[in-house]
Amino acid sequence: xxxxSEEAQASxxxxxxxxxxxxxxxxxxxxxxxxxxxxxxxxxxYGGTGLFPHYGNQLWLGLIVIGCTGGVLLSRCHKTDGVVGxxxxxxxxxxxxxxxxFVFATYAIMQPHFARQFCAYPALITGCVYMAIGLWRGLRYxxxxxxxxxxxxxxxxxxxxxxxxxxVVGGGAMILTGLWFRTV
Amino acid sequence: MEQPDSVIHQPVRLKIMAALKAxxxxxxxxxxxxxxxxxxxxxxxxxxxxxxxxxxxxxxxKDFLGKRPRTRVSMTPQGRxxxxxxxxxxxxxxxxxxxx
Numbered sequence: 205x206x207x208x209s210e211e212a213q214a215s216x217x218x219x220x221x222x223x224x225x226x227x228x229x230x231x232x233x234x235x236x237x238x239x240x241x242x243x244x245x246x247x248x249x250y251g252g253t254g255l256f257p258h259y260g261n262q263l264w265l266g267l268i269v270i271g272c273t274g275g276v277l278l279s280r281c282h283k284t285d286g287v288v289g290x291x292x293x294x295x296x297x298x299x300x301x302x303x304x305x306f307v308f309a310t311y312a313i314m315q316p317h318f319a320r321q322f323c324a325y326p327a328l329i330t331g332c333v334y335m336a337i338g339l340w341r342g343l344r345y346x347x348x349x350x351x352x353x354x355x356x357x358x359x360x361x362x363x364x365x366x367x368x369x370x371x372v373v374g375g376g377a378m379i380l381t382g383l384w385f386r387t388v
Numbered sequence: 389m390e391q392p393d394s395v396i397h398q399p400v401r402l403k404i405m406a407a408l409k410a411x412x413x414x415x416x417x418x419x420x421x422x423x424x425x426x427x428x429x430x431x432x433x434x435x436x437x438x439x440x441x442x443x444x445x446x447x448x449x450k451d452f453l454g455k456r457p458r459t460r461v462s463m464t465p466q467g468r469x470x471x472x473x474x475x476x477x478x479x480x481x482x483x484x485x486x487x488x
Contacts (some may be wrong), residue, residue: 207392211400212481218399219475225425226417233421301457388424 227344229388236385237278242300243378245271247371250323256365257319272301303333320359320366327356327374348381396445396474400436405471408463409447412441416449416460437461445470 206352207215249267279295307326316322334349355377359369398402403426411417417425423433440446445467449460463471 207478207481209482209484212478215399215402216475216482218403219478222403222406222425223410226410229425230411230415230417345393386396388421 215259226298231341232344234387236382238275238300239382239385241274241278242271243375243376243380243382246378247375250367250371250374254365254371257367268304272304299333303329323366323370324356324360327359327370328353331356344381344385348377348384351381352377392477393474395439395445396470398436398439400426400432402442402474403427403488404433404436404461405443405445405463405474406469408461408469409468411463414462416447416462419459419461422461440467443467443470 207223212341249264254261256263275298306324307329307333310325311322316325331349331352334345334352336349338347338349352374355373356370359366359373395454396402402477404422407422407425408417419433419437424431428436437446437448441448444464447462447464449462451460
């Protein structure tokens with residue numbers, strides 16, 4: 205049994221394609237619970253801020269702490285070779301911490317003038333981060349990011365009351381994305 | 389040049405091994421996901437996994453997730469070595485055919 209160089213090249217291409225697809229699906233699957241958790245946090249955060257605007261800052265502060273801690277805990281629930289954590293143990297929580305740090309640092313140096321700016325900015329950043337991740341890790345992230353960005357801009361320009369739009373549509377889109385990532 | 393590993397040489401089994409090798413060390417993949425990656429039928433995939441398991445290249449774990457039965461497949465250290473050797477064999481063939 206011997207192979208020609210063309211057959212060997214074809215086999216290596218098959219290996220590459222199967223590897224790419226496998227690592228893509230693995231990443232989707234591991235991201236899924238984090239997206240669902242943050243979708244719920246968005247619903248509570250934006251919905252709560254819409255209902256009780258004076259407590260918005262405190263509510264978000266508490267939710268961000270819960271989200272970042274939850275991200276680390278979700279990753280630690282996963283076991284690889286009997287070892288708690290796996291390769292993404294801290295990165296998923298840290299990713300959100302970086303995004304939120306960027307958002308609040310921007311608010312500090314360029315204060316938003318309107319509630320709709322306060323609402324839309326984190327969603328816009330989140331959507332763009334998804335699209336950027338998708339450039340390396342798969343089309344589903346690009347599509348999800350594009351949907352979040354599009355819904356954010358629609359909400360910013362055309363929808364009132366803005367908080368409830370972001371609660372239902374933003375949070376809902378993240379939960380649906382998380383569920384989509386669980387499918388094969 | 390030495391002969392290729394006949395267990396891995398089969399195209400579906402090669403894809404299975406490539407899909408498993410792409411996972412972080414010690415991770416297992418669910419049967420349904422592996423089926424989507426490889427593009428084989430359930431019976432066909434099951435037969436190839438059994439061949440790989442008999443050769444000691446993969447380990448199969450069966451359990452329940454809630455009430456749903458779940459089959460997961462992972463690569464053994466022996467399988468990892470065999471797969472690396474097979475890929476090196478393919479690269480060697482291409483290298484020999486490419487003029488330096």
